[in-house]
């Protein structure tokens with residue numbers, strides 16, 4: 001049987017069946033269409049970046065963030081976004097996992113010529129995940145890791161004077177999140193987690209440029225381009241609940257590949273009723289460390305307090321402590337200082353208005 005021609009350029013031989021659309025394409029058209037779709041996500045509407053912005057790529061050494069570092073570096077040059085890119089890695093202190101993946105990030109630093117900052121849980125919280133798991137067991141450790149990582153990324157970015165973090169969350173991650181939030185009945189969180197970019201007054205801007213990129217295509221892209229990435233799963237039990245959502249989603253994708261995008265679009269159309277919005281807690285800053293929080297203590301301070309007190313699973317009852325006074329001998333998280341955002345667009349507009 002004669003080889004099929006690429007359904008986009010109609011000249012080269014098709015080598016890939018796109019998981020997202022089923023189109024048979026050649027390698028070069030696959031790269032082009034993948035990169036263009038990410039560019040479209042980034043630039044749609046007002047766009048997520050502005051010229052001169054300092055952007056930290058959350059770099060774990062895994063496939064998603066490695067491809068993100070590669071594609072953002074490329075698009076920044078191709079379309080002249082004018083971004084100042086950095087790699088920001090959080091070392092959770094997981095022996096035999098994160099130490100190895102950080103070696104990959106260090107290689108990426110050289111390959112892409114981007115400055116790299118590594119910030120560890122040990123430095124910030126005085127605890128590694130290895131020690132946390134020793135104390136709280138494997139069952140709930142993902143909660144600690146998730147809360148601590150979120151804050152560590154913000155703190156690392158703040159130390160670099162960066163006001164925008166991008167992560168490699170992909171379309172599969174987004175669809176899983178929709179399913180998980182529906183199964184939990186947490187529609188308020190669903191709305192927030194579907195945004196391409198999130199920012200409130202007191203937080204560092206976060207974006208997910210791979211929001212619509214299929215995991216399978218990210219893997220294909222990394223494979224064909226021979227990118228250096230680390231492919232082992234975390235050694236501590238991954239979030240079991242997400243695991244169920246993932247298996248369910250993969251089954252749906254096998255039957256109908258568009259299920260992933262369809263679920264994301266469904267998630268995007270949920271709108272919170274006014275009455276529900278009114279019931280949501282106002283955000284404030286943590287009395288102890290100054291980080292954004294919906295309680296007197298932020299989740300990280302509450303979890304840390306539990307760890308320091310030698311609690312195990314009960315330490316998960318976060319947000320219940322209202323103490324601004326630190327119990328004696330307990331370690332605390334340093335105060336969170338945010339960089340003052342520079343309104344570059346505002347400055348540009350002001351300069352333009354002065355021009356003759």
Ligand SMILES: Nc1ncnc2c1ncn2[C@@H]1O[C@H](COP(=O)(O)OP(=O)(O)OP(=O)(O)O)[C@@H](O)[C@H]1O
Nearest residue numbers: 058059060062063064065066088089090167168169
């Ligand atoms: N230790 C870390 N340091 C910096 N960023 C991280 C770290 N862990 C996760 N991230 C960011 O959060 C995104 C989603 O993380 P998740 O744990 O879901 O990993 P993943 O889906 O395996 O992604 P990756 O393939 O990039 O590891 C990553 O793509 C990355 O941008």
